[in-house]
Amino acid sequence: MEVPILKQGDILIASIQGALTDTDLLRMQEKLVCRVRDYRSKGVVIDVTVLDVMDSFAARTLRSIAIMTRLLGAKVVIAGIQPDIALSMVQLGLALEGAMTSLDLEDGIAMLNSAARKQGLCQYGN
Amino acid sequence: MPLSPTQFSDKFLTLAEMMGITAREVERRMKFLQFAPEDEARLQQLEPISEARIDSVVEAFYEHLLSFEEMKAFFPDAAVLDRVKAGQKAYFHRLTQGNYDPDYIEDRVRIGAIHEQINLPVNFYLAMYNFYMREVSKHIFSAGFDNPDEATAIFLSLTKLIFLDISLAVDTFIESRERTIRALQQESIRELSTPVLPFREGMLLLPIIGQIDSQRARQLTEHLLVSIRANRAKVIVIDITGVATVDSRVANHLVQTVDAARLMGAKVVISGISPEIALTMVTLGIDLGPIYTVGDLQNGIEHAERLLGYRVEKIVEQKDFKGDNL
Numbered sequence: 001m002e003v004p005i006l007k008q009g010d011i012l013i014a015s016i017q018g019a020l021t022d023t024d025l026l027r028m029q030e031k032l033v034c035r036v037r038d039y040r041s042k043g044v045v046i047d048v049t050v051l052d053v054m055d056s057f058a059a060r061t062l063r064s065i066a067i068m069t070r071l072l073g074a075k076v077v078i079a080g081i082q083p084d085i086a087l088s089m090v091q092l093g094l095a096l097e098g099a100m101t102s103l104d105l106e107d108g109i110a111m112l113n114s115a116a117r118k119q120g121l122c123q124y125g126n
Numbered sequence: 127m128p129l130s131p132t133q134f135s136d137k138f139l140t141l142a143e144m145m146g147i148t149a150r151e152v153e154r155r156m157k158f159l160q161f162a163p164e165d166e167a168r169l170q171q172l173e174p175i176s177e178a179r180i181d182s183v184v185e186a187f188y189e190h191l192l193s194f195e196e197m198k199a200f201f202p203d204a205a206v207l208d209r210v211k212a213g214q215k216a217y218f219h220r221l222t223q224g225n226y227d228p229d230y231i232e233d234r235v236r237i238g239a240i241h242e243q244i245n246l247p248v249n250f251y252l253a254m255y256n257f258y259m260r261e262v263s264k265h266i267f268s269a270g271f272d273n274p275d276e277a278t279a280i281f282l283s284l285t286k287l288i289f290l291d292i293s294l295a296v297d298t299f300i301e302s303r304e305r306t307i308r309a310l311q312q313e314s315i316r317e318l319s320t321p322v323l324p325f326r327e328g329m330l331l332l333p334i335i336g337q338i339d340s341q342r343a344r345q346l347t348e349h350l351l352v353s354i355r356a357n358r359a360k361v362i363v364i365d366i367t368g369v370a371t372v373d374s375r376v377a378n379h380l381v382q383t384v385d386a387a388r389l390m391g392a393k394v395v396i397s398g399i400s401p402e403i404a405l406t407m408v409t410l411g412i413d414l415g416p417i418y419t420v421g422d423l424q425n426g427i428e429h430a431e432r433l434l435g436y437r438v439e440k441i442v443e444q445k446d447f448k449g450d451n452l
Contacts, residue, residue, distance in 0.1 A: 078389075079391070082355075101391045103391040107358075107391055108391075
C-alpha cells in the first residue's frame with residue numbers, strides 16, 4: 001500500500017492508510033527522504049494512527065527515517081501510536097530513540113511549530 | 127520409620143514440598159502422634175483382613191455417601207464412580223501396607239488438593255473417614271485375634287495413621303483457601319489503587335500505592351496510556367510516595383511506563399522519591415536514566431505546570447488572608 005506524502009508549508013505529512021509490508025515501509029522511507037531534500041522541508045510528521053501492529057522492522061524503519069531526516073536538517077514526529085502498541089513496543093525494547101512522538105497529527109504539527117519558534121525560525125504550516 | 131531428608135530431594139518440587147511439608151515435618155507430625163515402628167508392624171497384620179473385606183467396606187462407604195443428594199453431584203456417571211471406588215480401595219489397602227514414604231505423603235496431599243478443587247466440604251471429608259473407621263473396626267474386632275488387646279492396639283495404630291492423613295489433607299484445604307483469599311485480596315488492592323486523575327487540562331496524576339509487580343505494572347501502564355489518549359494529556363505526574371521499596375525490578379517497570387507514555391507523546395515526571403528510596407537506589411546502582419524525578423508531589427505538580435506553560439499565582443497576600451478583610 002502506497003503511503004501518500006502531503007506537503008503542508010514547511011512540513012511533510014506521511015499519512016499511513018493501512019497495514020504496511022516491509023517493502024512498503026522501505027519505499028516510504030526512500031520517498032520521504034527524497035521529498036525532504038526536494039522541498040527543503042523542516043519537519044516531518046508520520047501519522048501511524050491506523051496501525052494496529054508495529055513489528056520490529058517497522059519500528060526500526062521509523063527510527064532510521066528519524067535519523068536520516070535529521071541529517072538533512074528536519075525533525076521527525078511519530079504521531080498517533082495506539083496505547084497497546086506503545087506498551088508492546090516498550091516491552092520489546094523498541095523505544096524509537098531519536099524521534100519525537102505525539103498523541104495525534106494536530107499535536108505533531110504543533111510540536112514542530114513550537115520547536116521552530118524556539119529556534120527563531122518562521123512558523124511551519126499555516 | 128524415620129524418613130531421611132534426601133528421600134524428598136526430587137528434581138521437581140512436590141506438592142507437599144510446596145506446602146512446606148518436608149521429611150522433617152512429617153517426622154515431627156509422626157512424633158506428635160507417637161506413631162512408632164510397632165504401629166507400622168501392627169498395621170501390616172491388618173493386610174489379610176483388608177484384602178478380604180475391602181470391597182464390602184468400600185461398597186458400604188459409597189452407599190452411605192450417595193444417600194446424600196449433594197454428594198451425587200460429585201459422581202456424574204458410573205465410570206467416575208467406579209474410578210473413585212478403585213482409588214478408594216487402593217488407598218484403604220495402602221494403609222495396611224507399611225512403608226509410609228514421601229510418595230505416600232505426596233499422594234495424601236494430592237488427594238487433599240483434588241478434594242479442595244472439587245469443593246468437597248471438609249465436614250464431609252471428616253465424616254467419611256469416621257464412617258470408614260467404624261466399618262473397619264467391626265472387622266478388626268471380629269477377626270478373632272488371640273489377644274483381645276491386640277485388636278484394640280491395631281485399631282489405635284490405624285487411628286494414628288488416619289489422623290496423620292487427615293492433618294495432611296486439611297492442610298491442603300487450608301493452603302488452597304489461603305491462596306484463593308490472597309489472590310482475591312491482591313486483585314481488589316490492584317483495582318483500588320491505580321486511579322488516573324485528570325488534574326489540569328493536559329495533565330494527569332497517577333498516584334501509585336503499594337507493591338508494583340509485573341502484572342500490576344502492566345495494568346497500570348495500559349490504564350495510563352488509554353487515559354492519555356482519552357484526556358489528550360501532555361504531562362503525567364507519577365507519584366510513588368506510597369511505594370514502599372524501589373528495587374531494580376520496580377525501577378524497570380517505571381522506565382517502561384515512562385517510555386510507553388513518551389511514545390504517545392506525553393512527558394512523565396516521577397515524584398515522591400523519599401531520601402530513603404534515593405539512598406537505596408544509589409546503593410543498588412539503579413539509574414532511572416533521563417526520567418525527570420522530584421522529591422514530593424508538590425514539586426512534581428509545579429514542574430508539570432511549568433512544562434504545560436501554566437503559572438499559578440497567589441491572588442491574596444498571606445497577611446490579608448489572616449486579617450478581617452477576607
